[in-house]
Amino acid sequence: MVKNILIIDDQPEMLELMTDVLTPEGFTVTALLYTDNIVQTVNIYQPDIVLLDHLLAGVNGGELCREIKTHPLTSSLPVLLLSGYPRLLEAFGDYGCDAFISKPFDLDELITTIKSCLDKSAYAHA
Template structure:
């Protein structure tokens, strides 16, 4: 079972997304706030992280960037969710594997997660 770490300060959305992802067969751990993304990742050992872009203190883009800069977590897939797609498009993608605008279709989110987690390995040409 693939593990998802879901971080969003909207508690209602966090609860609904966690329940929906669990229904699709994912083990879900949630957090509504963190000052240390690395400690959450080391604690839960997720296969993918889904982060809201706008939160109190640090934004999801900065969390993603912090994960992508550290050797131990640079290959950990990250999806950023945000209602502010024009803002993030102007700032860059922070190295995230996908950016999904809110409101979003749940099936689109599931498809993105599956595409990232289960994409076939590329075999080098000889």
């Protein structure tokens, strides 16, 4: 079964890179530069996993992760945080994310981590 990935990153080139890498792996990718309402966005796109940049324009990706993880309809949805500033995660905690990858990242590590999170997930669309 095809797995859907929602990626939110404010760098268009990063969205393009991840889409180009993940699509041939059999994933359907939705790539967004921002979201006004993460829970609504998840409900619209129905991803199997969410990849969030930690530092987004005007919003903290970690807080978006926390919103996903504390909402009853999305709390079991796997979330992978990505950041070029891994020490931020140490300072602020993991926000309940299922995994964290530092930028720049190894593409094989990204794919392996996504598959691992999906394998462990009990998340199912409503």
